[in-house]
Amino acid sequence: MQEIIVIRTSDPDGSIFRSILGALQGKDVQILHATDLKPSGLTLGDIEIFPEQRRVTKAGVxxxxxxxxxxxxxxxxxxxxxxxxxxxxxxxxxGEDYELGTNTVDNTIWRLRSKLEPDPKHPTYIKTVFRVGYKIEK
Structure with missing residues (x-):
């Protein structure tokens, strides 16, 4: 069984952290320091996508x-x-099979454009490829 322990504390001199490391010495552990973890994201102009949090910002909003x-x-x-x-x-x-005749994807693309595009009627990012589908242009 794998367990994850998260410890959050104010430890200006590092003594708490060192005592925890001492208690874990000799054990099969992996220590990740939160300040070492950089959020990975995708950028499209002023749009940033953070998959780990399922979060999207546009111009920081x-x-x-x-x-x-x-x-x-x-x-x-x-x-x-x-x-x-x-x-x-x-x-x-x-994660399901697409049913012909449904416009779910088209409606979703329309909502995305209205939320993300400067001018949804003339999209900058989410492009329609006639008779094929959609793509993103950076």
């Missing part, structure tokens, strides 16, 4: 995205320039 919106945006943003079909995006977001 947090944008609220629902589950499907975030999942589709993240799928597109990981591979800029790559064209994804509606079926691929639906599967990436919801």
């Amino acid at each position: 947090e944008i609220c995205l629902n589950y499907g919106e975030f999942s589709i945006l993240y799928c597109l943003a990981r591979y800029p320039g790559r064209v994804f079909s509606r079926e691929q995006l639906y599967n990436a977001a919801w």
Whole structure:
């Protein structure tokens, strides 16, 4: 069984941390110091995507995205320039087979554009590839 222990304390001289390390000496442990962890994110102009927190900001302001919106945006943003079909995006977001005739992906893209694009009618980031699907341009 794997256990994770998180300790948060004010320890100006490091004595608490050293005593914890002493107690763990000889044990099979991995120590990660929170200040060493850098958040990894994707950047599209003034849009930043933080997958670990499922968080998106635009010009430093947090944008609220629902589950499907975030999942589709993240799928597109990981591979800029790559064209994804509606079926691929639906599967990436919801892990289900796409039903022909549904406009769920198109509606989700429309909502994403209205939240992220400077002019949703003339998108800068999320591009439509006629008769194929969608892609992100950096």
